[in-house]
Amino acid sequence: MISVESWGRIGIYPHNIMHLTAPDQALSIVKNNHPGIAYGMGKSYGDACLNPGQLLWNTRGLDHFIHFDADNGRLTCEAGVLLRDIQQLFLPRGWCLPVTPGTQLITVGGAIANDVHGKNHHGFGSFCDQVLRIQLARTDGSIIECSRHSSPDMFAATAGGVGLTGVIITAELQLRHSPNLWLETETIPYYGLEEFFYLSDSSETEWEHTVSWIDCLSGTAAKGLFMRGRPARDYDKATQPRRSRNIPITPPLSLVNRLSLKPFNLTYYQLQKLRPVQRHEYYEDFLYPLDHLTNWNRLYGPKGFYQYQSVVPRDSGMATTQAMLDAIASSGEGSFLAVLKTFGQRQSIGMLGFPRPGVTLALDFPNNGDATKKLFERLDSIVRDAGGRIYLAKDARMSREMFEAGYPLLNEFTRYRDPGISSALSRRLMGS
Amino acid sequence: MRNIVIIGATSSIAEHCARLWTKQGDVTLTLVGRDAQRTERVAADLLIRSNYAEIRVVITDFLSPSSIKATADQIAQKGVIDIILIAHGSLPDQHDCEQDLNKAHSALEVNAISPVLFAEAFADHLAKANHGTLAMIGSVAGDRGRKSNYIYGAAKGLVTRYAQGLQHRFHNSGVRIILIKPGPTDTPMTSQIKAAGARLAPVDQVASDIVKGIESGKPVIYTPAIWQLIMSIIRHLPATIFNRLNI
Numbered sequence: 296m297i298s299v300e301s302w303g304r305i306g307i308y309p310h311n312i313m314h315l316t317a318p319d320q321a322l323s324i325v326k327n328n329h330p331g332i333a334y335g336m337g338k339s340y341g342d343a344c345l346n347p348g349q350l351l352w353n354t355r356g357l358d359h360f361i362h363f364d365a366d367n368g369r370l371t372c373e374a375g376v377l378l379r380d381i382q383q384l385f386l387p388r389g390w391c392l393p394v395t396p397g398t399q400l401i402t403v404g405g406a407i408a409n410d411v412h413g414k415n416h417h418g419f420g421s422f423c424d425q426v427l428r429i430q431l432a433r434t435d436g437s438i439i440e441c442s443r444h445s446s447p448d449m450f451a452a453t454a455g456g457v458g459l460t461g462v463i464i465t466a467e468l469q470l471r472h473s474p475n476l477w478l479e480t481e482t483i484p485y486y487g488l489e490e491f492f493y494l495s496d497s498s499e500t501e502w503e504h505t506v507s508w509i510d511c512l513s514g515t516a517a518k519g520l521f522m523r524g525r526p527a528r529d530y531d532k533a534t535q536p537r538r539s540r541n542i543p544i545t546p547p548l549s550l551v552n553r554l555s556l557k558p559f560n561l562t563y564y565q566l567q568k569l570r571p572v573q574r575h576e577y578y579e580d581f582l583y584p585l586d587h588l589t590n591w592n593r594l595y596g597p598k599g600f601y602q603y604q605s606v607v608p609r610d611s612g613m614a615t616t617q618a619m620l621d622a623i624a625s626s627g628e629g630s631f632l633a634v635l636k637t638f639g640q641r642q643s644i645g646m647l648g649f650p651r652p653g654v655t656l657a658l659d660f661p662n663n664g665d666a667t668k669k670l671f672e673r674l675d676s677i678v679r680d681a682g683g684r685i686y687l688a689k690d691a692r693m694s695r696e697m698f699e700a701g702y703p704l705l706n707e708f709t710r711y712r713d714p715g716i717s718s719a720l721s722r723r724l725m726g727s
Numbered sequence: 728m729r730n731i732v733i734i735g736a737t738s739s740i741a742e743h744c745a746r747l748w749t750k751q752g753d754v755t756l757t758l759v760g761r762d763a764q765r766t767e768r769v770a771a772d773l774l775i776r777s778n779y780a781e782i783r784v785v786i787t788d789f790l791s792p793s794s795i796k797a798t799a800d801q802i803a804q805k806g807v808i809d810i811i812l813i814a815h816g817s818l819p820d821q822h823d824c825e826q827d828l829n830k831a832h833s834a835l836e837v838n839a840i841s842p843v844l845f846a847e848a849f850a851d852h853l854a855k856a857n858h859g860t861l862a863m864i865g866s867v868a869g870d871r872g873r874k875s876n877y878i879y880g881a882a883k884g885l886v887t888r889y890a891q892g893l894q895h896r897f898h899n900s901g902v903r904i905i906l907i908k909p910g911p912t913d914t915p916m917t918s919q920i921k922a923a924g925a926r927l928a929p930v931d932q933v934a935s936d937i938v939k940g941i942e943s944g945k946p947v948i949y950t951p952a953i954w955q956l957i958m959s960i961i962r963h964l965p966a967t968i969f970n971r972l973n974i
Contacts, residue, residue, distance in 0.1 A: 297921075314915060314921075360771070
């Protein structure tokens with residue numbers, strides 16, 4: 296048994312681990328050893344990648360490229376390949392992944408299983424929109440190939456299906472022509488949600504990437520920084536690979552706490568304001584800012600942290616978001632990495648996919664036990680009343696009722712589950 | 728264009744070395760393996776990573792002296808070789824080897840006899856060209872026999888002695904012989920000891936040390952470097968103390 300934790304570090308649990316090292320070997324391991332759940336980089340914040348006391352199939356050994364067609368940008372690879380490896384290999388050749396989340400240190404399999412999204416959702420949708428084909432190993436020993444055209448229901452169940460429909464072994468991805476490794480970016484301070492929505496809406500046609508940081512302690516006229524970026528034209532500069540820094544140990548207390556949060560937020564805001572509004576940024580610095588800080592999750596101390604990410608429909612988005620910010624402010628709990636972003640019109644293709652038209656708010660909270668949970672229940676009721684949902688990749692605590700309210704296709708999804716696959720999340724939210 | 732030959736190309740350490748070599752620029756890679764499907768998988772991956780370098784796959788019997796000889800002759804015929812990396816191996820369970828001589832036999836064949844025969848088969852070609860680097864993957868386990876893995880250790884010890892001999896033979900020539908001694912590395916071969924909680928070095932770090940070490944031409948490379956110090960201490964412990972240790 297080896298101790299494994301997820302990215303939020305809420306709990307550390309013993310697991311049996313079996314390493315999948317080749318597609319044929321993976322099928323026979325999955326067939327002969329279950330129940331289990333696939334585990335890639337362990338970047339899910341909650342319990343989607345955990346199976347305490349039981350089996351994890353580690354997919355990192357499935358890290359081979361299989362085929363690339365340089366005429367049309369179609370890449371077939373194994374599921375343990377990192378998004379970083381795809382980006383670093385293909386960007387210099389003029390191709391890149393259309394959609395990546397805020398970290399590239401995740402596997403292709405994990406990106407599909409959570410149908411991850413990025414700062415360009417309004418133009419490019421979510422990760423599975425670029426997935427052409429998925430190959431699954433099932434615990435009954437069968438291999439299922441699915442796509443939008445063949446077994447489309449299995450495809451829709453697997454996209455965002457948190458690994459429960461089979462172990463993703465290989466996938467075919469549609470890369471796109473990469474415009475430039477450099478982005479031209481702008482950082483614009485805003486006050487209040489009205490300004491935020493105005494900036495978002497007016498940026499969507501001209502700017503590929505939009506996102507904002509919001510100071511969730513700053514009250515009614517919430518202070519924030521709106522960041523937008525697009526491929527730079529006529530700009531190129533040699534770059535040195537940036538040195539990663541590591542948080543080598545876990546501090547005894549969360550460094551993000553009631554005392555530090557206000558100065559943190561203020562400092563961050565002022566520092567960002569000092570930088571020029573318009574800049575050129577290397578794609579890794581703009582798209583994956585925390586990847587250079589290895590183990591940043593340790594900053595939250597030994598008790599770990601929760602991430603709360605919701606999406607609510609756009610119609611009531613402003614009022615709902617304001618109600619959530621008010622609830623946070625009055626709770627005394629606070630979040631440093633608070634991210635507010637509008638989604639475009641594309642609904643996730645996945646039955647349990649998270650992205651849908653609307654506005655998404657992502658918040659990190661140090662684990663302060665009951666106080667934090669109480670705030671989450673308050674936020675849940677606001678999100679549920681607005682017809683929204685919580686992101687499974689981030690969740691470690693929502694109730695079954697909350698889950699069922701947010702994911703109306705759950706009953707259909709259940710039909711495509713592999714009965715030999717189970718995770719802490721699936722037992723918590725689906726009962727098995 | 729560098730001409731690189733890898734024996735045991737599906738070994739995780741070898742594969743990560745190959746990935747680094749394809750990054751460095753123009754190479755021709757010859758991948759020698761036992762299992763066609765597994766070796767082709769590695770070749771397809773390297774083909775994409777290298778942006779279509781020339782990659783050849785050779786499948787052969789690793790335990791037959793005549794196949795090993797024929798393979799070496801055939802590869803040498805295709806052109807002057809710059810680097811040969813002999814990387815194959817398997818980590819046997821010591822207890823199994825004690826219980827079953829067949830397992831001990833096969834561990835000694837795969838980890839000692841086969842790599843030595845490959846090296847010997849290529850040695851004449853290197854001598855003729857008076858050019859090239861031959862690198863063999865030994866192990867820190869070959870530095871001193873220990874009760875926890877002495878069959879494997881003995882096999883790697885044989886490789887160590889053999890490499891010393893070759894280094895002597897090729898002293899003052901254009902041929903360099905390098906012995907690599909990795910510590911326990913995170914690869915499929917070590918998944919059993921990993922499951923038991925052992926701390927393992929990341930394979931890409933080990934591969935990077937090997938590629939740099941081959942460039943530097945140092946006769947013996949420990950990777951990670953700390954193992955040079957650790958094994959120096961272990962080699963010098965008097966038997967009266969050493970034999971009491973549970974290692």
